[in-house]
Amino acid sequence: MAPPADRRVTLDVPTVRKDFPILDREIAGHRLVYLDSAASSQKPRAVLDAMDRYYETSHANVHRGVYTLAEQATAAYEKARATVARFVGAPSPRGVVFTKNATEAINLVASVWSRSADATARVVLLSEMEHHANLVPWLMLREERGLELRFLPVDDGGRLVLDDLDRLLDGVGLVSVTAMSNVLGTINPVRRIADAAHAAGALMMVDGAQYVSHLATDVGELGCDFLAFSGHKMCGPTGIGVLWGREDLLERLPAFLGGGEMIRDVRLDGWLPNEIPWKYEAGTPPIAEAIGLAAAIGYLSDLGLDSVRSHEQALTAYALDAFGERFGADLAVHGPPQACDRGGVLSFAYRGIHPHDLSQVLDSAGICIRAGHHCAKPLMRRLGVGATARASFYIYNDEADVDALVAGLVAASDLFLPA
């Protein structure tokens, strides 16, 4: 079959797959079937090359040197910031802070907001479906600073219950909710929550770790004040994440980590913070990783986020159909039943076989899925399970990967529950 002429309309998966060197390797004599991109995506050659090229030709520490290498490194690092800003529809790069990952970005906001005058309303609204990254920082602050935490409940279909939203928002200073559940795949109505939060006088943070890599993102359309996401889930390297924040907030809130770069002046009796965004970037930043992230954004933008989304939605629908046809009631998928309401993340229970055992059997066929609580233990308790098996899709997955998963599940059933 000839590849479609325009990759922006239909994702040409065979061509995409050629861009990812790791997909050439075999596991236990089988082709690699990588279904764990919700944990971390694989990396295209363009990202690996960009980072190599940087280290081979332009590496120096950023912002302080006046020599050619330092200027080039600084220019590349700041260009990466501008690339990120454009990618999420930010008004300017000044609102883009590079962090270690989405977790650090959330911790940054939790820390500086709770120490600020903005936190006079010491109540934070989260949801029951949050990743530990958007729970534990707040639980720590509840202990340390006496914050009150409230939680939007999750219904049996894996959706946020918003019936009581206005009541729950009463007195809240900050709302922090995931745009897409890493367990259920649920795509949350972030805009509706943001509008309600603002009407109640609260700030809105969005955990975009699972969202930004899969759906076109515009901070204006999301209506948020802060957006956190990670590079490694969107074809970029590990060790880099992003906090986008409204510039007036970033200017007003206190600094996070102290050290070099984040200061304008230091005396033995005091210091002055740098301008944003550098105020929040203490120490030597992940320079090569920022450049790798920019290359990843370039790669995803060339594919087109709309075609990424339509590919994943079609593949998710194919998987849901395949599960239903092959396994019926023996396989239960957690979360919304329709592919249009969810991302390419399928957490499931299968014939009572422990997810760890499923994952082990699948691994022997070269298939990588995740098994466990997915860093969302409160949600696991809400679902009444200790762990789930989770398959997640990205741009390089195709129907053959889903077919391999189905065949692997049959093999697991034959082993643990022979007829």
Next chain:
Amino acid sequence: MSLEDLYREIILDHYRNPRNRGDLPSPPAMRVEGFNPLCGDEVVVYVDFDDSGVVADIRIDGQGCSISQSSASMMTNAVKGRTTKETRELIRAFKAMMSIHEHRLDGDGQEVLEVVSPDPAVELGDLEALKGVVKFPVRIKCATLSWNTLAGALDTVESGGD
């Protein structure tokens, strides 16, 4: 490494038909919980010691994968009727089979690994079937979960508390 090394038939049998499953009235039985944060497994060990410190009865409750459940099931068979000292020796022998290492620094500051050394007289019997788990390092914690939980019960007994 093949799946057959891991999922031996006796393991699958104990998984499908766990022995000594359930609970014991507590007190008098001691009740100890264990967690494996990796896979969300939770095991509850109920153990009754008689006046001479012998494991009079033992039950396992909780949820887990085939490795943790079969290991727990085989453990109950293996420790019933043993004294606390004998049970300790069996736990040590099992952990040695799982290649559990003890980290320490030698005189030069170099890290050395020492395999837990068991009493060679201790026979593991059916438990030898779990030897294949060593080839799947991430699963060792599944196999040792119930054993570590039982060791916690012994600690409590020997310190005189409950």
